[in-house]
Amino acid sequence: xxxxxxxxxxxxxxxxxxxxxxxxxxxxxxxxxxxxxxxxxxxxxxxxxxxxxxxxxxxxxxxxxxxxxxxxxxxxxxxxxxxxxxxxxxxxxxxxxxxxxxxxxxxxxxxxxxxxxxxxxxxxxxxxxxxxxxxxxxxxxxxxxxxxxxxxxxxxxxxxxxxxxxxxxxxxx
Amino acid sequence: xxxxxxxxxxxxxxxxxxxxxxxxxxxxxxxxxxxxxxxxxxxxxxxxxxxxxxxxxxxxxxxxxxxxxxxxxxxxxxxxxxxxxxxxxxxxxxxxxxxxxxxxxxxxxxxxxxxxxxxxxxxxxxxxxxxxxxxxxxxxxxxxxxxxxxxxxxxxxxxxxxxxxxxxxxxxxxxxxxxxxxxxxxxxxxxxxxxxxxxxxxxxxxxxxxxxxxxxxxxxxxxxxxxxxxxxxxxxxxxxxxxxxxxxxxxxxxxxxxxxxxxxxxxxxxxx
Numbered sequence: 001x002x003x004x005x006x007x008x009x010x011x012x013x014x015x016x017x018x019x020x021x022x023x024x025x026x027x028x029x030x031x032x033x034x035x036x037x038x039x040x041x042x043x044x045x046x047x048x049x050x051x052x053x054x055x056x057x058x059x060x061x062x063x064x065x066x067x068x069x070x071x072x073x074x075x076x077x078x079x080x081x082x083x084x085x086x087x088x089x090x091x092x093x094x095x096x097x098x099x100x101x102x103x104x105x106x107x108x109x110x111x112x113x114x115x116x117x118x119x120x121x122x123x124x125x126x127x128x129x130x131x132x133x134x135x136x137x138x139x140x141x142x143x144x145x146x147x148x149x150x151x152x153x154x155x156x157x158x159x160x161x162x163x164x165x166x167x168x169x170x171x172x173x
Numbered sequence: 174x175x176x177x178x179x180x181x182x183x184x185x186x187x188x189x190x191x192x193x194x195x196x197x198x199x200x201x202x203x204x205x206x207x208x209x210x211x212x213x214x215x216x217x218x219x220x221x222x223x224x225x226x227x228x229x230x231x232x233x234x235x236x237x238x239x240x241x242x243x244x245x246x247x248x249x250x251x252x253x254x255x256x257x258x259x260x261x262x263x264x265x266x267x268x269x270x271x272x273x274x275x276x277x278x279x280x281x282x283x284x285x286x287x288x289x290x291x292x293x294x295x296x297x298x299x300x301x302x303x304x305x306x307x308x309x310x311x312x313x314x315x316x317x318x319x320x321x322x323x324x325x326x327x328x329x330x331x332x333x334x335x336x337x338x339x340x341x342x343x344x345x346x347x348x349x350x351x352x353x354x355x356x357x358x359x360x361x362x363x364x365x366x367x368x369x370x371x372x373x374x375x376x377x378x379x380x381x382x383x384x385x386x387x388x389x390x391x392x393x394x395x396x397x398x399x400x401x402x403x404x405x406x407x408x409x410x411x412x413x414x415x416x417x418x419x420x421x422x423x424x425x426x427x428x429x430x431x432x433x434x435x436x437x438x439x440x441x442x443x444x445x
Contacts, residue, residue: 164229
């Protein structure tokens with residue numbers, strides 16, 4: 001049996017726990033790629049889950065990943081605008097601090113990250129990073145990204161390409 | 174370049190620009206693809222650009238998923254259970270509440286995927302034979318003794334095994350959970366940023382415990398060829414009991430012990 005809604009019944013939005021259970025890792029990955037560190041990723045996921053819970057009633061059938069990543073990206077950009085975020089510290093704020101030592105699992109998770117990619121992503125302007133993450137981490141199409149970010153497709157295309165060019169410089173060096 | 178470029182932005186340039194990314198992403202119209210390919214056939218510089226961007230794109234797309242830190246969902250749940258959350262829960266649909274609360278407080282692998290790959294990668298001499306399979310477990314009919322102190326509604330949420338690592342994930346009551354990692358082989362725990370830690374009295378196997386106030390308590394012991402990590406939001410004595418039980422070197426195999434503890438396996442799915 002599948003969970004696909006049948007055509008003759010009203011679409012049933014997935015429950016919050018289903019969203020988190022099935023896509024928790026996905027959302028965390030997107031959040032981590034967007035924010036660049038575990039602390040901000042956790043804050044972002046928390047905000048996403050709040051918005052998910054609030055927005056489940058309006059969820060339309062479609063790609064769950066697309067919907068979730070749209071929520072995550074908007075929450076991220078909202079936060080960027082709200083906080084006039086300080087430039088991300090390229091020196092690596094994943095480095096342990098004695099005040100808030102990460103848990104064992106966090107350390108294990110951090111151990112596996114290809115840091116060069118994360119560092120490169122963090123060097124991008126927020127708008128570029130959002131477009132690149134939606135394209136290359138989430139796998140959305142340009143029109144889907146344009147809708148998510150509320151910008152023209154041409155802008156998406158430009159940001160993705162500019163972002164990749166910048167990433168190329170960092171990754172090569 | 175004599176032909177009109179497929180890219181609006183490069184109308185003043187003899188070389189391709191955004192069209193390269195768009196080509197790789199399959200976002201060009203058929204006629205644009207034709208134009209771009211025609212240019213690429215003649216222009217070594219643009220071909221080199223294309224390949225370098227293709228490599229960047231491949232690196233991004235090949236980057237692994239990121240596991241949330243252990244305790245993340247527990248901490249979220251604790252916030253949710255603040256007075257405000259209680260009020261909010263009270264006015265929510267009862268059934269939905271049960272599902273949501275039940276989920277959040279039982280952060281099995283479904284809500285927080287255990288970092289199996291990382292653990293396996295850290296295992297000395299890992300042969301990495303194939304993928305690990307995560308089994309969701311409906312219930313545990315006979316509670317292992319180390320779970321005896323937990324409420325009767327305790328459930329064994331999942332069991333992961335494969336190759337050189339096994340992970341038993343013990344979901345439990347609304348208030349408690351317990352997770353046990355059993356890793357075959359030696360683990361370089363020095364790589365772990367486990368925060369503050371201290372030795373544990375009364376346990377064998379070179380045990381240490383995390384005393385990081387911001388993380389769930391954890392105890393690690395060596396057991397024969399295995400390393401056992403027990404963690405969760407249970408009392409320290411329960412953790413120690415679990416570590417002792419699972420890490421008992423007299424046991425033929427800690428992995429077998431975990432495996433035997435699972436009475437029902439349902440809905441297997443793979444960890445990617």
